Amino acid sequence: MKPNSTDDYDPVALEVIRNAIKSTAEEMGVTLTRTAYSTNIKDRKDLSCAVYSKNGELVAQAEHVPLHLGMMPSAVKAALKEVDSLNPGDSIMHNDPYLSGSHLPDVMVFTPVFNNGERVGIVGNLAHHVDVGGSAPGSTPPDATEIFQEGLRFPPVKIRKDGKVDPEIVDIFLNNLRTKEVSKGDLSAQISSNLRGKNNIVELAKKYGNNHLISNIDMILDYSESRMRNSILEIENDVGAFRDYIEGDGILSESTDIPIEVEVKISDDEIYVDFEGTAEETEGPLNAVRPLTLSCVYFVTKAVVDPDLPTNDGAYRPINVHTPEGTVVNANFPAPTGIANAITSQRIVDALLGAFKEIVPERVMTASAGTMNGVTIGGEKPESGEFYTYVETYGGGQGAMHDLDGMDGVHTNMTNTRNAPVEVLENTYPFEIKQYGLVENSAGSGKHRGGLGIIREILIRNDAQVTVGTDRNRHRPWGSYGGNDAQGTNITLTHPDGTTTSLGTKQTLEVDAGSTFVFETAGGGGWGDPLERPPEKVLENVKDGYISKTIAEEEYGVVITNSEVDYDATKELRQQIQE
Incomplete structure (x- = not known):
C-alpha cells in the first residue's frame, strides 16, 4: 500500500528497510542470548526482541516466543503513557502484568x-528472569x-538516563531477588541488546533520512494490513465456536473445570473473536490480562x-476481540497472573483452534500438549550456600493435521523456547538427570498420529522447593475426525525411602x-x-519405540509378528474392530 505522496515510495528501498529492521530484531536476540547469565535465557532463549515505530507500534519481531506477540506492543505503549519524556540515552524497564499482559x-x-534529535523508532526486548522475589523460587x-x-512489580521506570544506568533502581531490583548476580547479568544483557538494535536503526535513519524511514515503517504496517485482509477474504464467511477447560487454578481442586469459551466469526475482510461465556477470573494465578x-x-x-505474513501491528488491524472484563481472559488488579x-x-x-476447525478444518491441527509444563526447583548449592533457581518449561506432543503426523517432544503454539541441555543442568545445579526421552504410547492415535510427550527424571541432591505449573491430566489433548485423544500429564516424586507420591x-x-x-x-x-x-507406518512406530505392539493391535488394528506386519491377520482384525 503506497503512501498519499509517492515521493517517498521506492519499492526497493522499502524491501531493504523491511529486511534490515527484521534482521535488527534477530541480531538483538543473538546479542541477548550471548551476553545473558541464566540458563533460562542464554540456553533456553526464553526471550523476545522487537523493533517498533516511534509511537510504539510493532514493526518487526524476531522468531522467538509467540506469546509475546501482543504483550510487547502493549508494554511499550503503556510505558510511553507512564513516562513523562524520553531523551537520547534513556531506557525504560518494567514488568507490570496489568500493563504488559505477562507475568x-x-x-x-x-x-x-x-x-538528529528526532525519535524515529523504539527497540525493546523481554526476558524471563529466573526469580523476581515472591513466596516461592521462580x-x-x-x-x-x-x-x-x-514478587516485585516495577512500573515503567528509567533504568538508563542520559546513557548511564541508574544504580539505585538496579539495587532496588536486585535486593528483592534470590539470584542477584544472575539477574544483574541478565539485565545488563537486555540493555546491551537494545544498544545493538538502536545503533542499527540509527544507521538506517542516517542512510535514508528520518522522514523516509518513518514513512516506510508506516508502509510496512499498511502492507501487512492489506495482505491480512486479502487472506481473510479467501475464507468463506462462517462462524465457529468451541469450549475447552483448565483443571483447577492452584487454589480450586484439580477436579474443578475452568472453561475457556470462544466464538470466531469470519465477515468479509475482518475477523471477530468473542470470549463471552469464559470463566470469571480465578482466585489462583491462572488469570490472563487482555494483552x-x-x-x-x-x-x-x-x-x-x-502463516508467512510479516509479524507486526498492521497485520492485526482487521481482528476484533471481545474479552469480557473480570474473566480469566481479561482479569483485573490485583488478581494473580503467574501461571497464566x-x-x-x-x-x-x-479453544481458538477448535473454533477455527469448524470453519477451515484443513488448516487446523488437533490439540497439542496444551501447557508449557512449567518446572521450578530452588534451593542452596551445598558447596557454597548460594541460592539457585532452575526454571524450565518442558515440551510435549504436537497435534496432528489432516495430512501430517504431529512432531514429537517439542514446544508448541505460544512457546518456542529450547530445552536446557543435560550437561548444562548437571554442571549448573545440584542435579543428576536420570532419564530424558519420549514417552511411549503418549500420542493420540489416528490416520495421522499426534506427537509424543517428554519424560524427564531428575535426582535432586539437596533439600529444595519444587514448583510445578501444568495441566491436561483429566482433559487430555483432543483428537479430531475419529482421531483419539493423547495421553495426559503425569508427575511423580520418589522419596529417599523409596516411596512414590x-x-x-x-x-x-x-x-x-x-x-x-519424574x-x-x-x-x-x-x-x-x-x-x-x-x-507400514504403524510398524515403523513400533520399531522406533513410539507405540507398543499392544497399542498397534488395539487402536490401529495392526498385527506384528517377528518384526513384520501380518497383513492377513491385520485385515481380519480391522474388520472385526469396524464391526
Whole structure:
C-alpha cells in the first residue's frame, strides 16, 4: 500500500528497510542470548526482541516466543503513557502484568531511537528472569491469591538516563531477588541488546533520512494490513465456536473445570473473536490480562489465515476481540497472573483452534500438549550456600493435521523456547538427570498420529522447593475426525525411602535431598480413523519405540509378528474392530 505522496515510495528501498529492521530484531536476540547469565535465557532463549515505530507500534519481531506477540506492543505503549519524556540515552524497564499482559518474571526493557534529535523508532526486548522475589523460587507460586505474593512489580521506570544506568533502581531490583548476580547479568544483557538494535536503526535513519524511514515503517504496517485482509477474504464467511477447560487454578481442586469459551466469526475482510461465556477470573494465578489473550488470538489467526505474513501491528488491524472484563481472559488488579502464561495461554489457543476447525478444518491441527509444563526447583548449592533457581518449561506432543503426523517432544503454539541441555543442568545445579526421552504410547492415535510427550527424571541432591505449573491430566489433548485423544500429564516424586507420591499439576512442595522427580508431559491428539493408518507406518512406530505392539493391535488394528506386519491377520482384525 503506497503512501498519499509517492515521493517517498521506492519499492526497493522499502524491501531493504523491511529486511534490515527484521534482521535488527534477530541480531538483538543473538546479542541477548550471548551476553545473558541464566540458563533460562542464554540456553533456553526464553526471550523476545522487537523493533517498533516511534509511537510504539510493532514493526518487526524476531522468531522467538509467540506469546509475546501482543504483550510487547502493549508494554511499550503503556510505558510511553507512564513516562513523562524520553531523551537520547534513556531506557525504560518494567514488568507490570496489568500493563504488559505477562507475568512478573518477564522483565521488559525499551530504548527510544533518536537521530538528529528526532525519535524515529523504539527497540525493546523481554526476558524471563529466573526469580523476581515472591513466596516461592521462580516467582510463579501456584497457590498465590494476589499479585503481591508473586514478587516485585516495577512500573515503567528509567533504568538508563542520559546513557548511564541508574544504580539505585538496579539495587532496588536486585535486593528483592534470590539470584542477584544472575539477574544483574541478565539485565545488563537486555540493555546491551537494545544498544545493538538502536545503533542499527540509527544507521538506517542516517542512510535514508528520518522522514523516509518513518514513512516506510508506516508502509510496512499498511502492507501487512492489506495482505491480512486479502487472506481473510479467501475464507468463506462462517462462524465457529468451541469450549475447552483448565483443571483447577492452584487454589480450586484439580477436579474443578475452568472453561475457556470462544466464538470466531469470519465477515468479509475482518475477523471477530468473542470470549463471552469464559470463566470469571480465578482466585489462583491462572488469570490472563487482555494483552496475553490478544497474543493468543494473533498467533492463531496468523497460523490459520496467513502463516508467512510479516509479524507486526498492521497485520492485526482487521481482528476484533471481545474479552469480557473480570474473566480469566481479561482479569483485573490485583488478581494473580503467574501461571497464566504457561497454562491459560495454551488453553486459549486450543479453544481458538477448535473454533477455527469448524470453519477451515484443513488448516487446523488437533490439540497439542496444551501447557508449557512449567518446572521450578530452588534451593542452596551445598558447596557454597548460594541460592539457585532452575526454571524450565518442558515440551510435549504436537497435534496432528489432516495430512501430517504431529512432531514429537517439542514446544508448541505460544512457546518456542529450547530445552536446557543435560550437561548444562548437571554442571549448573545440584542435579543428576536420570532419564530424558519420549514417552511411549503418549500420542493420540489416528490416520495421522499426534506427537509424543517428554519424560524427564531428575535426582535432586539437596533439600529444595519444587514448583510445578501444568495441566491436561483429566482433559487430555483432543483428537479430531475419529482421531483419539493423547495421553495426559503425569508427575511423580520418589522419596529417599523409596516411596512414590503422585503430584498435582499446580503446587509447590518441599523435597528432601535424594528425591527423584519424574515429569511426563502430554502428547498431541490424533487426526482421522486410526484404522486408516498404513500398517507400514504403524510398524515403523513400533520399531522406533513410539507405540507398543499392544497399542498397534488395539487402536490401529495392526498385527506384528517377528518384526513384520501380518497383513492377513491385520485385515481380519480391522474388520472385526469396524464391526
